[in-house]
Each structure stands twice: as C-alpha cells, then as structure tokens.
Amino acid sequence: MRLYDTATRSLQELPAPPGPVRMYFCGPTVYQRIHIGNARPFVLSMWLARWLSRTGYDVTLVENITDINDKIYTAAPGASAQLAADASGWYIEDTDDLGLGRPDREPKATESIPEIVALIEELIETGHAYPAGGDVYFRVSSFADYGKLSGRHGDDDAVRNPSEEEEQSELKENPRDFALWKANKEGEDTWWDSPWGHGRPGWHIECSAMAEAVFGPAFEIHGGGLDLVFPHHENEVAQSRSLGHEFARIWMHNGMLRLAGEKMSKSLGNIVSLREALDTWGRETLLVYFLGAHWRKPIDFSDDALEQAAAIAESFRNVFRAESEPVGEWEPFARALDEDFNTPDALAVMHGWRDHELLQRGLEIFGLESLAESQAAPAELEALARRRAEAREQRDFDEADRLRGEIEEAGWVVRDVEAEPGFQLVPRR
Numbered sequence: 538m539r540l541y542d543t544a545t546r547s548l549q550e551l552p553a554p555p556g557p558v559r560m561y562f563c564g565p566t567v568y569q570r571i572h573i574g575n576a577r578p579f580v581l582s583m584w585l586a587r588w589l590s591r592t593g594y595d596v597t598l599v600e601n602i603t604d605i606n607d608k609i610y611t612a613a614p615g616a617s618a619q620l621a622a623d624a625s626g627w628y629i630e631d632t633d634d635l636g637l638g639r640p641d642r643e644p645k646a647t648e649s650i651p652e653i654v655a656l657i658e659e660l661i662e663t664g665h666a667y668p669a670g671g672d673v674y675f676r677v678s679s680f681a682d683y684g685k686l687s688g689r690h691g692d693d694d695a696v697r698n699p700s701e702e703e704e705q706s707e708l709k710e711n712p713r714d715f716a717l718w719k720a721n722k723e724g725e726d727t728w729w730d731s732p733w734g735h736g737r738p739g740w741h742i743e744c745s746a747m748a749e750a751v752f753g754p755a756f757e758i759h760g761g762g763l764d765l766v767f768p769h770h771e772n773e774v775a776q777s778r779s780l781g782h783e784f785a786r787i788w789m790h791n792g793m794l795r796l797a798g799e800k801m802s803k804s805l806g807n808i809v810s811l812r813e814a815l816d817t818w819g820r821e822t823l824l825v826y827f828l829g830a831h832w833r834k835p836i837d838f839s840d841d842a843l844e845q846a847a848a849i850a851e852s853f854r855n856v857f858r859a860e861s862e863p864v865g866e867w868e869p870f871a872r873a874l875d876e877d878f879n880t881p882d883a884l885a886v887m888h889g890w891r892d893h894e895l896l897q898r899g900l901e902i903f904g905l906e907s908l909a910e911s912q913a914a915p916a917e918l919e920a921l922a923r924r925r926a927e928a929r930e931q932r933d934f935d936e937a938d939r940l941r942g943e944i945e946e947a948g949w950v951v952r953d954v955e956a957e958p959g960f961q962l963v964p965r966r
C-alpha cells in the first residue's frame with residue numbers, strides 16, 4: 538500500500554500488514570455547522586481506515602475537535618464555551634448522517650489542557666520556547682528544519698499574512714515565532730490555569746499534544762486539508778521534532794473543495810454546509826460525489842457534479858434490480874486503492890461489476906452498501922411523478938413544483954431524464 542506524502546513529495550510505502558497504522562486527522566474548529574469542504578478529510582479518513590482494516594491492518598484513527606480557537610471567541614463573544622459545545626454536537630450529528638461510523642478517538646482541546654501545558658513546559662526547558670507577558674512563543678530559529686514540510690519558511694508569510702491565529706505581537710523575539718499559549722484577553726470567556734497565568738493554548742500546540750497523547754512520539758499518518766500545510770502542520774512538526782519526537786511519518790493533504798470553480802470561503806460568502814448538502818442530495822449521492830475525485834485533487838461542487846453523482850448511484854441501484862451476473866474482479870479494485878487510494882479508478886472498476894455480492898463488498902468500503910437495498914418507488918409516488926411530467930408538458934410549472942414537493946415530502950427525489958418514462962425516482966437518503 539502506497540500513499541503520497543507531502544513531506545517527501547513522493548509515494549511512500551506503508552509497513553506490511555498488520556502495521557499498526559496510527560492515523561491522526563485534523564478535525565474541524567467548531568463555531569458553526571461544518572461546511573461541505575470540511576467533510577472531505579472526514580470521509581477520506583473513514584474510508585481509508587476501513588480499507589486498511591479490511592486488508593489486514595491494525596488501524597487506529599484519531600480525529601480531534603478544535604474547541605478552543607480565536608474563531609470561536611469571535612463568533613460568540615462572551616458565550617464561546619456554549620457555542621463550542623453546541624457546534625461540537627452539530628459536527629457529530631452531521632458527520633453521523635454520512636453513515637460511515639466514527640473515528641476511534643475524538644479528543645477535544647478543552648479536555649487536553651494538562652498534556653498541552655506539559656508539552657509547552659518541555660519546549661521552554663529545552664530553549665525552543667519562551668514566555669513573554671503571559672504568552673508563550675515558539676522560537677522558530679531554534680528548529681533548523683523549519684519550512685521543510687511546506688517549503689515555506691515563514692519570513693514573509695508571518696509578516697505580510699499572519700494566519701488567523703497569529704496577531705503581530707510586540708512580545709515576539711522574531712515575527713516568525715508563533716504562540717503556544719495566549720494570555721486571557723478582555724472578552725474571552727474561557728481560560729485555563731497555567732504556569733504563565735490564565736490563558737489558553739494556541740491552535741498548533743493543541744494538535745501536537747492531542748496526537749502524542751494518544752500515540753506517543755511517533756505515528757504513521759497525519760492528515761488534513763491542503764490549507765493546513767502552512768502554518769498549522771509546519772508548526773506541529775516544529776513543536777514535536779524539536780523535542781526529538783519523530784511525529785508523523787506520512788503527511789496526507791487532501792485537495793480543497795471549490796464552489797463552481799472558486800474556493801469556498803467565508804469571505805466570499807459561498808459556504809454550503811454539510812447539513813444543507815445532506816438534506817438536498819442525500820448521503821449516497823454525496824459519498825459517490827467524493828469517490829469520483831482523487832483525494833489529492835481539488836473537487837468542484839456544483840449542481841451538475843452532484844446530478845452526475847446521483848446518476849452513478851442510480852446506476853448501481855439498477856445493477857441490484859437486475860439479475861446478478863458473474864461479471865467483475867476484485868483485484869483491479871484493490872490495486873487502485875492500494876496505489877495512493879485512487880477512488881476514481883476504484884469507482885470505474887466497480888462500474889463494470891454485475892456480480893451482486895462483489896459489488897456489495899466494494900460499495901461497503903465506502904459506506905454505500907445501502908445501494909443494494911434499493912427497491913422501486915411506491916406506486917402512488919410513480920403516479921405523482923407521472924402527473925408531474927404531464928403538468929410540465931402542459932407548461933403548468935406551479936403544479937409540477939407542487940407535485941415535486943409532495944414527492945420530496947415522502948422522502949424521494951424526482952429527476953427528469955431522457956429515457957422513458959421521462960423521470961427517475963430515487964430515495965433522498
């Protein structure tokens with residue numbers, strides 16, 4: 538099994554099964570319902586963990602919840618703790634509805650303060666960090682390999698484009714340095730005790746501490762979105778490796794999700810939540826949509842792309858509605874996944890399968906075994922869909938929309954297609 542590693546910019550071989558394979562993926566910062574782009578690393582990590590354990594690996598997947606962060610203070614001044622708790626609940630609810638199960642461990646920053654404080658103390662004792670006015674900063678110049686992971690060294694970035702977590706501080710020895718601990722500020726309603734006074738951890742140290750708390754100083758895979766390579770992961774590497782900890786052996790960074798060709802971002806106001814996407818398209822269509830792009834590549838989110846995914850899901854359902862035929866082989870499917878977890882190739886292989894048992898086994902890796910249980914829509918919904926088609930023919934679009942709504946309320950989606958009878962009914966979930 539080989540996976541592309543950001544650090545070496547090459548495919549790296551995993552140890553032979555049973556491994557172990559210990560995986561740490563950066564989870565969301567919880568201050569609103571997660572957007573559909575945040576679902577990508579979750580889906581990727583759950584699929585990969587499942588594939589590895591099916592192929593004989595001993596897998597542990599840890600995905601953290603960042604529930605202490607500037608974004609949360611900004612989103613709910615004076616009530617950040619409540620927002621973080623609520624938004625953690627929404628995150629669990631929405632990702633549960635993907636039907637992929639849960640990571641083995643989901644540590645929260647708020648529950649990891651002693652480990653975080655201990656790691657910062659060690660960094661100060663070894664000269665890699667320094668306290669200043671209630672804050673503590675990492676001394677970037679003390680770590681010679683800084684910038685190796687991302688190819689960025691922080692000089693310009695830190696000055697011109699401080700990340701959301703880094704304000705320019707007079708307290709820093711050098712603008713490249715980043716905060717490990719931040720003194721409590723006016724308006725911040727949560728703080729913890731520390732040797733440096735009341736305050737709270739910086740974002741990067743949270744992940745170093747949570748990963749090492751579960752796995753110890755070394756583990757096989759660290760994952761997250763491509764936007765986390767710098768500064769988040771670069772800083773995690775600095776914090777852990779400066780103490781002689783090996784930390785992650787392979788770095789997996791998934792490509793970003795783009796809305797109609799644009800990167801989704803809060804400032805552009807084009808964020809689609811996972812909740813909205815699930816309610817509109819259903820989990821099966823969403824999962825097929827994610828399958829269709831290689832995890833390292835960007836993926837475009839558009840109605841067209843989702844319609845296409847829905848059609849593919851429907852074509853799998855049709856295989857189960859027909860008689861099983863002994864058509865298809867497991868080997869090319871396994872080969873695609875073992876070579877950098879190439880899900881679009883695996884999807885193409887499954888497309889040719891007509892053997893029910895084989896197809897079900899393949900779909901199960903991706904949480905899509907439910908496609909095997911599909912039946913035709915109830916007769917009364919067929920009748921409604923027929924009436925809707927007639928209404929459209931007579932250009933009575935109000936009536937057509939009303940009938941579509943009625944069908945949707947019954948848990949089905951009606952789609953117009955070329956083939957007879959001119960429409961298709963698929964379950965919403």
Ligand SMILES: [Zn+2]
Nearest residue numbers: 563564744769
């Ligand atoms: Zn992280």
